[in-house]
Amino acid sequence: MFSGIVEEAAKVVKLEKDKGNLHITMHCSFADELKIDQSIAHNGVCLTVVKIDKENKTFTVTAIQETLDKSNLGLLQINDKVNLERSMKIDSLLDGHMVQGHVDQTATCTNVREADGSWYYTFEYDPSLEDYITVEKGSVSVNGVSLTVVNSKDKSFEVAIIPFTYDLTNFHEFKKGTVVNIEFDIIGKYVARIVRQQLNK
Numbered sequence: 001m002f003s004g005i006v007e008e009a010a011k012v013v014k015l016e017k018d019k020g021n022l023h024i025t026m027h028c029s030f031a032d033e034l035k036i037d038q039s040i041a042h043n044g045v046c047l048t049v050v051k052i053d054k055e056n057k058t059f060t061v062t063a064i065q066e067t068l069d070k071s072n073l074g075l076l077q078i079n080d081k082v083n084l085e086r087s088m089k090i091d092s093l094l095d096g097h098m099v100q101g102h103v104d105q106t107a108t109c110t111n112v113r114e115a116d117g118s119w120y121y122t123f124e125y126d127p128s129l130e131d132y133i134t135v136e137k138g139s140v141s142v143n144g145v146s147l148t149v150v151n152s153k154d155k156s157f158e159v160a161i162i163p164f165t166y167d168l169t170n171f172h173e174f175k176k177g178t179v180v181n182i183e184f185d186i187i188g189k190y191v192a193r194i195v196r197q198q199l200n201k
Contacts, residue, residue, distance in 0.1 A: 001087060001088050001098065001099070001100065001101075002041045002046070002085050002087055002088060002099040002100070002101050002144070003085070003088055003097065003098075003099060003146060004044075004085070004097055004099045004139075004141050004144060004145055004146020004147075005085060005146060006083040006084065006085050006144055006145055006165075006168060006169045007030070007084055007085055007086065008028060008029060008030070008083075008084050008168070009081040009082065009083055009084070009168065009169050009170045010026040010027060010028040010029075010081065010082050010084050011026060011027045011079055011080070011081055011082075012024060012025070012026055012076050012077070012078055012079060012080045012081075012082060013025050013026060013027050013058060013078065013079075014058075014060075014078070015076060015077075015078065018062075020064065020065035020068075021062050021063065021064055021065070022062070022063045022068060022073065022074065023050075023060055023061075023062050024042070024047075024060065024061050024062070024063060024073065024076065024082075025051075025058050025059070025060040026042075026058060026059060026060075026082060026084075027056070027057055027058050028057060028058065028059060028084060029057065030086075031052060031053070031054060031057040031058055031059045032052075032054040032057060034049050034052055034059050035049065035052075036049055036050065036051075036052065037049065038086070038087075039086075039087045039101070040061070040084055040085065040086055040087070041083075041084065041085040041086075041087075041099070041101045041144045042061065042073065042082050042083070042084060042144070043071065043072060043073065043082050043083050043103075043143040043144050043170075043180075043181045044071075044083070044099065044101065044103050044141050044142075044143055044144030044145075044181045044182075044183050045063070045067060045071050045073060045101060045103050045144075045181060046087075046100070046101025046102065047061035047062070047063060047067075048061060048062070049061055050062055067103075070103055070104075070105060070106070071103045071106060071181045072106055072143075072179045072180060072181050073181075075179060080170075080173075081170040081173060082170065083143050083144040083145060083169050083170055084144075085144055087101075097139040097141075097146050097185065098185075098186055098187070099141045099144070099146060099183055100183065100186060101144075101183075102183060103181040103182065103183050104128075104129075104132055104182055104183055104184050105125060105126075105127075105128050105132065105182055106125070106179050106180065106181060106182065107123040107124060107125035107142075107179070107180055107182045108123065108124055108125070108177065108178070108179055108180075109121055109122070109123055109174050109175065109176060109177065109178040109179075109180060110122045110123065110124050110156070110176060111176065112174060112175060112176065115160075117163060118160055118161060118162055118163065118166075119160070119161045119166055119171070120150075120158055120159070120160050120161075121142075121158065121159055121161065121171070121174060122151075122156060122157070122158045123142065123156060123157060123158075123159075123180065123182070124155055124156040125155060125156070125182060126155060127155065130192065130196060131184075131189045131192040131193045131196070132182075132184050132189070133154075133184065133188060133192055134149045134152045134157040134184065134185075134188075135149065135152055135188060136149060136150065136151075136152045137149065137150070138152070138185055138188060139185045139188075140157065140159070140182065140183070140184060140185060141181075141182065141183040141184075142159060142180050142181070142182060143169070143170060143171075143180045143181050144181070145165065145169055145171070147159040147160075147161075148160070
């Protein structure tokens, strides 16, 4: 379980295809604090640490084909930045919202506009399930970042980014056409499913 509060945007230093899998190695400031089998969110995708090089401050995770099909990890290139978050501790404050690390689908950035020191990003998506919705002032995870929805529509939404988030995460690299990972709010998905089931009775 994660909160959507990104710790670092780590740089990809190696990509290795292995049949249907992709081994991703990143340079990370806290690599020497990690452990094998530890779960970390990568652009919102929960992956397991399989290798650590403490001397060079790198670690490696493996994304299977299912993950590559449903996320933007298969689009990664060397030197790309990936948002990282270690899993929550049970006694920690929940600063963002409940994020599972199970990306629902990708979305495409269709507009970026600056607004007096902050930035607004618009994302469009083609919902693969009817339960994949956003609501005004609700929560959504974009590349693992917990954000508040504004201008919610059927197949698009907008989020506002403050300078701190802009600098810390890979949002500063987004432009029109950038593909991002979306995890819709888990509570919203359950509510949408229940309502739909009741209407279909």
